Amino acid sequence: MEKKIFKLFKRSKKVSPIQDETLLAKNIAQEEIKPLDAVDEILNEINSAITDSEVINRVDDVIEAFEVKPETIDEQLAVANINKLSWLGRLKDGLAKTRNTLGKKLLEVFGKGKIDEIIYEELEAILLSADIGYAATSYLLEDIRKKVSLKGLKDASELKLELKESITELLQPLFKPLELKQNATNVMMMVGVNGAGKTTSIGKLANFFQKQGLSVILAAGDTFRAAAREQLCEWGKRNNVAVISQQDGDSAAVCYDAVQSAIANKIDIVLADTAGRLPTQLNLMEEIKKVKRVIGKSLSDAPHEILLVLDSNIGQNAINQVKAFDDALGISGIVLTKLDGTAKGGVICAIARERPVPIYFIGIGEKIDDLRPFEIKDYVDALFD
Ligand SMILES: Nc1nc2c(ncn2[C@@H]2O[C@H](COP(=O)(O)OP(=O)(O)O)[C@@H](O)[C@H]2O)c(=O)[nH]1
Numbered sequence: 001m002e003k004k005i006f007k008l009f010k011r012s013k014k015v016s017p018i019q020d021e022t023l024l025a026k027n028i029a030q031e032e033i034k035p036l037d038a039v040d041e042i043l044n045e046i047n048s049a050i051t052d053s054e055v056i057n058r059v060d061d062v063i064e065a066f067e068v069k070p071e072t073i074d075e076q077l078a079v080a081n082i083n084k085l086s087w088l089g090r091l092k093d094g095l096a097k098t099r100n101t102l103g104k105k106l107l108e109v110f111g112k113g114k115i116d117e118i119i120y121e122e123l124e125a126i127l128l129s130a131d132i133g134y135a136a137t138s139y140l141l142e143d144i145r146k147k148v149s150l151k152g153l154k155d156a157s158e159l160k161l162e163l164k165e166s167i168t169e170l171l172q173p174l175f176k177p178l179e180l181k182q183n184a185t186n187v188m189m190m191v192g193v194n195g196a197g198k199t200t201s202i203g204k205l206a207n208f209f210q211k212q213g214l215s216v217i218l219a220a221g222d223t224f225r226a227a228a229r230e231q232l233c234e235w236g237k238r239n240n241v242a243v244i245s246q247q248d249g250d251s252a253a254v255c256y257d258a259v260q261s262a263i264a265n266k267i268d269i270v271l272a273d274t275a276g277r278l279p280t281q282l283n284l285m286e287e288i289k290k291v292k293r294v295i296g297k298s299l300s301d302a303p304h305e306i307l308l309v310l311d312s313n314i315g316q317n318a319i320n321q322v323k324a325f326d327d328a329l330g331i332s333g334i335v336l337t338k339l340d341g342t343a344k345g346g347v348i349c350a351i352a353r354e355r356p357v358p359i360y361f362i363g364i365g366e367k368i369d370d371l372r373p374f375e376i377k378d379y380v381d382a383l384f385d
């Protein structure tokens with residue numbers, strides 16, 4: 001652990017009294033500095049970092065420093081803290097484009113003094129431009145008008161807090177922690193169009209669940225392309241979990257085998273990949289319904305979750321996909337990917353208003369750690385501030 005911390009100190013530019021590596025070594029050797037103090041120091045630095053990317057760089061350094069498992073509970077807490085900070089920084093970074101279309105224009109409106117009809121009209125235009133959608137925009141405006149009259153608000157600057165609150169309320173139906181059956185096999189099926197991020201999300205989820213002490217097995221149910229199978233096997237290797245696959249097998253058969261194997265080996269979670277399909281491709285939609293049925297034959301209450309993987313860049317089209325997949329399969333949750341760098345992050349509000357299926361996870365990058373449970377407050381804060 002010490003070695004990594006030296007590297008960390010070397011890499012960070014303005015570190016404090018202990019810039020000298022040998023001195024640091026000596027201090028650690030004499031137990032005058034504990035690795036945890038070093039983390040505290042970096043945390044101070046993080047707090048004083050100016051830009052988001054500065055925060056992210058520093059946090060990455062700290063995480064790297066702790067790749068060796070943190071030993072004491074204090075160290076574990078420090079790392080958990082750092083991970084959370086890192087995630088928030090990256091989420092904020094990812095939503096920068098959405099914030100720029102939304103936040104900057106909103107600030108202008110909030111600075112316009114007296115609340116009047118023009119303010120409401122401008123607010124409407126801005127919300128629509130951030131892919132919040134017509135239904136959610138109308139709802140939000142109505143809600144804000146109500147609050148304005150109820151609280152007797154006069155100045156537009158008071159609207160920021162109200163809007164934040166209204167959006168937070170609007171999003172409530174999307175928040176539902178994933179419930180897992182204990183000491184039993186939980187089967188999760190991933191569905192969605194091509195390129196949405198199904199396979200990548202499975203790789204990230206395998207990591208997420210394993211970190212919680214759960215065992216995982218993957219089913220290579222995208223049997224259309226050999227490359228899809230290889231991609232999943234790669235994620236299996238990276239996570240050190242088994243991947244059930246068959247050359248030329250059919251998707252339902254692969255998933256069936258994976259569930260059987262999970263039951264036999266007392267595996268907690270089966271993550272089943274499937275081929276991408278558009279809801280308009282009726283034969284393919286029939287095929288995925290069959291996969292679902294066959295999984296049900298393999299274990300009577302399975303699949304426990306049918307997760308629609310949605311690319312947040314598609315904006316309003318996301319709503320059509322949610323409705324179509326939900327109507328066909330009854331999806332239980334959404335994994336919203338690619339929130340990094342999208343200008344269409346407002347689509348979450350549209351989902352909340354038009355088809356409120358819980359968003360279980362959001363993805364903000366291609367790396368194994370770039371997926372977390374959806375938290376309304378984090379998202380709204382990243383959208384506004
Ligand atoms: N930037 C970014 N890229 C992602 C994210 N999730 C997936 N991707 C990328 O999107 C592409 C398609 O992902 P893949 O998992 O193969 O999609 P699938 O066809 O639905 O299985 C790949 O290049 C992934 O690395 C994300 O959250 N952020």
Ligand SMILES: [Mg+2]
Pocket residue numbers: 198199200222228273274
């Ligand atoms: Mg795939």
